[in-house]
Amino acid sequence: MTAVPAPDPAAVREASLDEVGRxxxxxxxxxxxxxxxxxxEVALRPTIEVEARIAVLHLIQARCFGMPADAAMGWLLNSRLVDSVTPPEWDFVTVGKGDHRSFVLHHDALFALTWVLGLTKQLDPSLPVDEDLVTKLPNIVGGETFDQWRSRLLAAPQHPADAAALLDLHYCLDWAYLESERAGLPLPGVIDSHAIGQRRWALEWAVVLLGPYHDPAPGWEEVDLST
Structure with missing residues (x-):
């Protein structure tokens, strides 16, 4: 994980606010x-960690839409990804326990993580998830393992400073979307605050900020979206 100087936070915030207003x-x-x-300073999590998180979230999506528990477990074991599954995810994969709707919403978090790895060209807040996203993910139903997927993957991770700027934008967008929905104001596209929140979740996890006021990088379930 290579850290670089974080961009000027005031300049980034000004650009974020301009985009929110636009x-x-x-x-x-x-x-x-x-x-x-x-x-x-800012860095991205190691590529292998982001790839593993993408694969696990994709498996959970498959589980949401009918993949049997034993098939899901078999894929995790064959891909050696059991250790990458969080406790709530494990409960959902194995016995279907948990908030099904919240796991479905992870589709947008998955989309944001593909942007982090350069698999998705843009993360436009006014547009939904790319229709061809599934072609860039492991073919779980076809039996493609994590390692096989990685062997055909052409990851080109974003520059950490660019990812930090997009995180700042989504931090502002999260507030703006929630405020718009509270006030009954129109949104700029077809996605809502839930989708923006999921994209922010992924960016908060993938972008690692380093400095005297930052805690160690959180686990997936420890990402704080309360502010």
Whole structure:
């Protein structure tokens, strides 16, 4: 994991607010916190970790739409990804326990992670998930294992500074979408605050900020979206 200087947070925030306004959304207040401070560094999680998270989320999507538990478990074992599954995900994969709807929503988190690896060209807040996303993911139904998928994958991870800028935008968009829905204002596209929140979740996890005011990088289930 190679860290680079984080971009100027004030300049990034100004660009984020310009984009929020361009989309016709309410702009967060002046005291809305910055995501990082001047002098901080930024990195992306190791590519293998992001790939594993993509594969696990894709498996969960398959489980949501009818894949039997034994087939899902068999794929995890054959792909040696059991250790990459969180406890809530394990309960869902093995016995279907948990909030089915929340796992379905991970489709947008999955989409954002493919952007982090350069598999998706853009992460436009006004557009839904790319229709061809599934072609870039493991062919689980066809028996393609994690390693086989990785062997055909052409990952080209984003520059950490670009990923940090997109994280800041989604931090602002998360507030703007929730505020728009609360006030009954129109949204700029077909996706809602749930999709924006999922994309932010993925970026919060994948982008690692380093500095005196940052805690260690959180696990997938520990990502804090409360602010």
């Amino acid at each position: 989309l016709g959304l309410p702009v967060p207040p002046a005291n809305f916190p910055l995501v990082w401070e001047p002098g901080d």
